[in-house]
Amino acid sequence: MTRIRIDLMVAVLLLGLAGPLLAQNKYEYGPDSKRQDGVPRGNISQHRWEDSKIFPGTQRDYWIYVPAQYDKAKPANVMIFNDGGGYVRENGHSRVPVVFDNLIHQGKMPVTVGIFINPGVIPAEQSGGTPRRNRSFEYDSLGDQYARFLIDELLPDIGKRYNLTESAEGRAICGLSSGGICAFTAAWERPDYFSKVVSYIGSFTNIRGGHVYPAIIRKAEKKPIRVFLQEGSSDLDNLFGNWPLANQQMAAALNYAGYDYQFVMGTEGHSGRHGGTILPEILEWLWRDHPDTPNSSK
Amino acid sequence: MKKSLLLLLFLYFAPAQLLAQDLPISQIILEGEGWELVSQGHQFTEGPAVNKNGEIYFTDVPSSEIFKVGLDGKVSLFSDQANRTAGLIFGADEKLYGTSIGGKEIVQFDDEGKPTAIAKGVNCNDLVVLADGNVFFTDHVNGKIWNLSPERKLTEVASGITFPNGIIAWPDQKQLVVSDMKGEHLWNFVIASDGSLKHQQPYSTMQTPVSSTESGADGMTVDKIGRVYVCTTLGVQVFDTQGRLSGILSKPQRAFLSNVTFGGADMDYLYATSADKVYRRKLKTTGVRFAK
Numbered sequence: 001m002t003r004i005r006i007d008l009m010v011a012v013l014l015l016g017l018a019g020p021l022l023a024q025n026k027y028e029y030g031p032d033s034k035r036q037d038g039v040p041r042g043n044i045s046q047h048r049w050e051d052s053k054i055f056p057g058t059q060r061d062y063w064i065y066v067p068a069q070y071d072k073a074k075p076a077n078v079m080i081f082n083d084g085g086g087y088v089r090e091n092g093h094s095r096v097p098v099v100f101d102n103l104i105h106q107g108k109m110p111v112t113v114g115i116f117i118n119p120g121v122i123p124a125e126q127s128g129g130t131p132r133r134n135r136s137f138e139y140d141s142l143g144d145q146y147a148r149f150l151i152d153e154l155l156p157d158i159g160k161r162y163n164l165t166e167s168a169e170g171r172a173i174c175g176l177s178s179g180g181i182c183a184f185t186a187a188w189e190r191p192d193y194f195s196k197v198v199s200y201i202g203s204f205t206n207i208r209g210g211h212v213y214p215a216i217i218r219k220a221e222k223k224p225i226r227v228f229l230q231e232g233s234s235d236l237d238n239l240f241g242n243w244p245l246a247n248q249q250m251a252a253a254l255n256y257a258g259y260d261y262q263f264v265m266g267t268e269g270h271s272g273r274h275g276g277t278i279l280p281e282i283l284e285w286l287w288r289d290h291p292d293t294p295n296s297s298k
Numbered sequence: 299m300k301k302s303l304l305l306l307l308f309l310y311f312a313p314a315q316l317l318a319q320d321l322p323i324s325q326i327i328l329e330g331e332g333w334e335l336v337s338q339g340h341q342f343t344e345g346p347a348v349n350k351n352g353e354i355y356f357t358d359v360p361s362s363e364i365f366k367v368g369l370d371g372k373v374s375l376f377s378d379q380a381n382r383t384a385g386l387i388f389g390a391d392e393k394l395y396g397t398s399i400g401g402k403e404i405v406q407f408d409d410e411g412k413p414t415a416i417a418k419g420v421n422c423n424d425l426v427v428l429a430d431g432n433v434f435f436t437d438h439v440n441g442k443i444w445n446l447s448p449e450r451k452l453t454e455v456a457s458g459i460t461f462p463n464g465i466i467a468w469p470d471q472k473q474l475v476v477s478d479m480k481g482e483h484l485w486n487f488v489i490a491s492d493g494s495l496k497h498q499q500p501y502s503t504m505q506t507p508v509s510s511t512e513s514g515a516d517g518m519t520v521d522k523i524g525r526v527y528v529c530t531t532l533g534v535q536v537f538d539t540q541g542r543l544s545g546i547l548s549k550p551q552r553a554f555l556s557n558v559t560f561g562g563a564d565m566d567y568l569y570a571t572s573a574d575k576v577y578r579r580k581l582k583t584t585g586v587r588f589a590k
Contacts, residue, residue: 130539
């Protein structure tokens, strides 16, 4: 690569950073999203999953966060993060390891193992080939395939290394955009396994048919799942649908059907910033009545 | 230094790309440019194929004729010996290849329109010929995909699709896409260097008419950025590179739509075969020639 190209890339990078930093002052990170003295840190390890039967040929990275308070004699709760690479970074939109460290230390959420999973990619077999990106297929498709991937493939393997809970009450799943609808779909399909859902800027739109959820929620017998929805009034309006309207429809349907839900409408566009800054509050609400949450203020 | 910078760039830009990228069909439609008639008076047109000049060849299956559409729009007879050839495509050798349903053969046409079989005794529907000489064709009778190697060795490479009909490769020629006429899916395969197929996946879901699970999917083409265009009962369904439906171009007429390909000197016209007629429309994108 030439020097000129690198300079150009730096310029583009700086321009790209300046805009959002100037525009995003409204949603700031609070103390629970920042490192605090005396708070023990969990351990993060990175792994790779390459032998999925449900998504043949896919390769993906995933990370496991294990809190300092984890005791292998006691089953830990589990929280899954879709597009995990973005959630696991300490300087990312949600700073999950920092937030988990702080909240678990304060007793505002139970001891929880975080599992951060990237969507799959199917590489070309021959050199020079374009990889098949599997994110939309895995996240936007309705049905139980992604839930089965978690329940039948990935989590049993992680369960060999860590003592994880056997109860749906102790399992949550979180994502943004297509990862948001994916989180909802996993719990909707398998409420026997997941009881808690967090969605930022969820794509409850017609990427692959997900716009039907509000209608389905209203007519289906209520399922034992708790849902937090974050959305922004400047979010997308495109060929797939209108994100702010779709999330309002979701909230209205959950309300009509009597669900335990929260809906927060901010002003952001298609970004994880707002959801990320309020993640401590979201988590405290999500885990508020769990038996291992001694100091919940919710 | 370079690597870390690239990583930084990726980390910063990747989420936005992943989250926001979409390709509505408004990006390819030209205002005021609709379907225009290219040829008529046929029985059942199929297999539009583009040569290196951008000229289009198409078949009239029942009459066993193949016609050529010049860059001036003039339609002339290329062959009357096609033996009900349905699918057509040009190879890297600039020869026209076809699927002869009447002869149960994969054929190669010479410059005078005379066919020579390169595989016999096959059930075939549509085909794609890659630049490396590998031929892949659909066998709707048995629900299979076959590979005919450059050495003319015939191998079954996939099965279990209800009615495999259209077949095309991504622009990189490393991935195959097959349409299921009696189902809802486009099936993707990774092409291995030995011509075998791996990682079969119903990557895209087509829209079907109300109260039907049959797409009516037939012929396909791709454009330079990798959009996949597939003829269906509802029109030309356009999929983006993540397999998501971008939109549906209206059919040129209320009749069966069999196949599409890009052609013209600048490869920016989408040619469509539909029953008795052939149409084209200009789009704000360009197609890909497989015979590179």
